[in-house]
Amino acid sequence: MCTEVKHLELAVKEVFFKIKDKGKDKSILNGVSFSVKNGEILAILGPTGSGKTTLLNLISGRQKFTSGKITLNGQTLDKRLRRRLALVQQQDVFFSQLTLIETLQFTANIRMPESTSASQKQAEIDEIVQSLRLTKCLNTVIGDMFVKGLSGGEKKRASIACELLTDPDILLLDEPTSGLDSTTARDIMNCIHDSAKIHKKLVITTIHQPASKLYHMFDRLVLLSDGYCLYNGESKHVLPYFQQLGYTCESGYNPADFLMDILSTEDESEINKFRSHAKSHTIEASSNNDITSNNRQGNWKDKKDELKISDSDTDSLLEETRVSIDLQPEKTHGSGDKYLILGRHEDRWTTGWFTQYKALAGRGLKQSIGVLKQGYTLTQAAIVTVLCSLVYFRIGVSYETSRDVFGLMFFYVGYWTFIPAMTVISSYPAERPVIIKERASGAYRLSAYFCSTMTSVLPDLFIQPVVMFVLFFWIGGFGGPAELFPALIINLLQAFACFGLGQFLSVLCKDLRMAITTLFSYLISSYLLGGFFSRNVPIWMEWIKYVSLFYYPYAYTITLIVSGIDDIPCNQTKIDEFPKCNHNASLFVTSEDILEQSNVFLPPYVIFIIILCYTALIRLASYLVLRFKKETLV
Numbered sequence: 001m002c003t004e005v006k007h008l009e010l011a012v013k014e015v016f017f018k019i020k021d022k023g024k025d026k027s028i029l030n031g032v033s034f035s036v037k038n039g040e041i042l043a044i045l046g047p048t049g050s051g052k053t054t055l056l057n058l059i060s061g062r063q064k065f066t067s068g069k070i071t072l073n074g075q076t077l078d079k080r081l082r083r084r085l086a087l088v089q090q091q092d093v094f095f096s097q098l099t100l101i102e103t104l105q106f107t108a109n110i111r112m113p114e115s116t117s118a119s120q121k122q123a124e125i126d127e128i129v130q131s132l133r134l135t136k137c138l139n140t141v142i143g144d145m146f147v148k149g150l151s152g153g154e155k156k157r158a159s160i161a162c163e164l165l166t167d168p169d170i171l172l173l174d175e176p177t178s179g180l181d182s183t184t185a186r187d188i189m190n191c192i193h194d195s196a197k198i199h200k201k202l203v204i205t206t207i208h209q210p211a212s213k214l215y216h217m218f219d220r221l222v223l224l225s226d227g228y229c230l231y232n233g234e235s236k237h238v239l240p241y242f243q244q245l246g247y248t249c250e251s252g253y254n255p256a257d258f259l260m261d262i263l264s265t266e267d268e269s270e271i272n273k274f275r276s277h278a279k280s281h282t283i284e285a286s287s288n289n290d291i292t293s294n295n296r297q298g299n300w301k302d303k304k305d306e307l308k309i310s311d312s313d314t315d316s317l318l319e320e321t322r323v324s325i326d327l328q329p330e331k332t333h334g335s336g337d338k339y340l341i342l343g344r345h346e347d348r349w350t351t352g353w354f355t356q357y358k359a360l361a362g363r364g365l366k367q368s369i370g371v372l373k374q375g376y377t378l379t380q381a382a383i384v385t386v387l388c389s390l391v392y393f394r395i396g397v398s399y400e401t402s403r404d405v406f407g408l409m410f411f412y413v414g415y416w417t418f419i420p421a422m423t424v425i426s427s428y429p430a431e432r433p434v435i436i437k438e439r440a441s442g443a444y445r446l447s448a449y450f451c452s453t454m455t456s457v458l459p460d461l462f463i464q465p466v467v468m469f470v471l472f473f474w475i476g477g478f479g480g481p482a483e484l485f486p487a488l489i490i491n492l493l494q495a496f497a498c499f500g501l502g503q504f505l506s507v508l509c510k511d512l513r514m515a516i517t518t519l520f521s522y523l524i525s526s527y528l529l530g531g532f533f534s535r536n537v538p539i540w541m542e543w544i545k546y547v548s549l550f551y552y553p554y555a556y557t558i559t560l561i562v563s564g565i566d567d568i569p570c571n572q573t574k575i576d577e578f579p580k581c582n583h584n585a586s587l588f589v590t591s592e593d594i595l596e597q598s599n600v601f602l603p604p605y606v607i608f609i610i611i612l613c614y615t616a617l618i619r620l621a622s623y624l625v626l627r628f629k630k631e632t633l634v
């Protein structure tokens with residue numbers, strides 16, 4: 001079902017990439033140029049740290065280059081054109097609790113056109129799974145550092161399978177064979193080879209020391225050393241090229257190893273020689289950009305003399321020159337829409353909003369349920385509930401027990417303010433690279449993802465807080481359904497808002513530690529300055545309780561519970577606690593007095609409105625931060 005591409009040419013021209021490192025400019029890539037057409041496999045070879053991943057990131061738009069040009073059929077490779085590009089990253093990133101087949105089905109549902117029937121999607125999955133030999137692990141979970149799942153090689157093949165399912169026109173692969181045994185590496189390369197040769201995809205792959213058999217699959221090579229391009233051209237010309245510079249690959253020696261030895265040299269004079277030779281090569285090509293084909297031929301005849309390349313190589317070298325020179329827009333198609341040139345109608349999104357939401361929510365729910373099934377959070381909640389039942393069993397609601405009631409509810413509300421935020425903050429680092437990768441490839445609308453995150457917290461939201469709250473109410477003997485249900489709704493709303501708070505902090509803060517520190521600082525000051533247990537909060541700090549997420553649900557819950565306490569004569573209370581009893585000991589203490597003494601004086605309906613407002617505000621803030629904060633993996 002793969003779409004066959006008609007004609008594509010990707011050109012990278014004089015691309016420089018610099019970063020600021022400790023206040024100084026650091027060059028990562030220095031004027032890299034090459035071009036590649038569909039149906040070809042271009043391999044980027046170079047020692048570690050030479051800039052291979054960076055180059056792929058620049059092409060895929062994950063990073064922005066400092067200067068230069070990257071074009072597709074002469075058009076700047078922009079966000080829209082990049083939707084036809086897929087990148088298999090060096091690190092494999094997935095949702096850990098899904099099985100491989102669930103992961104593939106998710107990709108198929110969200111990335112394949114909605115017109116594709118379920119059986120067609122399944123057929124496509126089966127074909128890719130078979131060609132990558134993944135059949136036996138289809139029902140294995142992906143796994144993470146806590147749960148063992150797919151092996152490293154299987155994960156790598158799973159990454160490739162997911163990208164192939166999207167039927168990209170351009171396939172970028174970052175070290176698809178690293179760390180794999182030779183058979184698996186060959187299987188992967190065969191599959192990539194088929195994509196290029198049979199389905200006419202444009203393939204660019206970085207690779208570390210390929211076996212000789214794999215090396216011969218490459219049509220074109222880009223050799224990188226320390227950010228400099230030392231060779232760019234057809235792979236069959238690379239050995240003659242270096243031979244002319246005085247380096248001969250002995251017969252029987254793996255050409256890839258030979259090239260890696262050259263690229264890894266630390267001899268300054270040799271490095272300079274390679275760089276200046278490669279540079280003159282590039283300058284010559286670009287300065288001849290507007291000359292006629294004949295002139296080009298003459299030029300390359302000179303080059304041929306200079307390099308003394310055999311006659312049999314001349315024709316293909318001339319052909320190669322044309323490819324590397326013709327980087328300006330194609331006159332026939334230059335101003336047209338490339339999607340139409342390729343005969344493919346492509347909307348901005350492959351699937352509609354609801355399909356995206358359904359697939360994302362389904363994946364999110366599976367992930368949440370998978371984590372719940374591990375049982376850690378449930379065990380923690382069970383231990384807390386058992387301990388509380390031992391301490392607070394059937395204390396009931398009265399003036400004498402009001403302090404205990406406040407203590408238990410303080411604990412409950414505090415727990416379900418902290419736990420939801422912390423659950424999201426601790427799980428987001430693993431999800432973040434997946435989301436960044438999927439969003440970078442334009443897989444779905446942000447709004448669909450955002451709404452799905454609100455759905456996928458439902459198991460966490462409904463199972464534990466509800467069971468725990470109902471048990472606490474029953475254990476304490478705090479009232480009937482009239483008190484239980486409104487309090488439960490408010491506490492669920494609170495937990496929902498705090499999942500949002502966790503999402504907001506995870507995206508806003510640059511790393512996990514910063515998010516946790518911010519959450520702790522905020523919650524501790526909320527607990528401390530809420531005024532419930534301390535009457536000595538300085539006046540200038542009193543406002544803090546009004547921006548505390550903890551204050552309102554706690555105040556609402558105890559208001560409902562304490563409203564059941566009958567009025568009691570002042571002389572049966574600790575008179576000092578109530579100013580009105582100090583003046584007249586024959587008065588009665590009401591539930592309002594008890595609440596006021598605990599700093600709670602807002603009517604429940606006002607608290608309810610405030611909680612609704614801040615829940616909406618937090619959710620809006622987390623959406624905005626997701627939309628506007630530029631998140632990159634690098």
Ligand SMILES: Nc1ncnc2c1ncn2[C@@H]1O[C@H](COP(=O)(O)OP(=O)(O)OP(=O)(O)O)[C@@H](O)[C@H]1O
Pocket residue numbers: 019021028046047048049050051052053054055090634
């Ligand atoms: N954000 C950054 N800050 C500092 N240095 C960086 C940054 N990003 C990349 N580099 C440096 O850029 C160089 C190229 O990195 P890159 O990841 O592209 O190398 P690579 O060729 O893919 O290496 P490997 O084969 O190990 O994957 C490295 O020296 C790396 O340390």
Ligand SMILES: [Mg+2]
Pocket residue numbers: 052053054090174
């Ligand atoms: Mg790399």
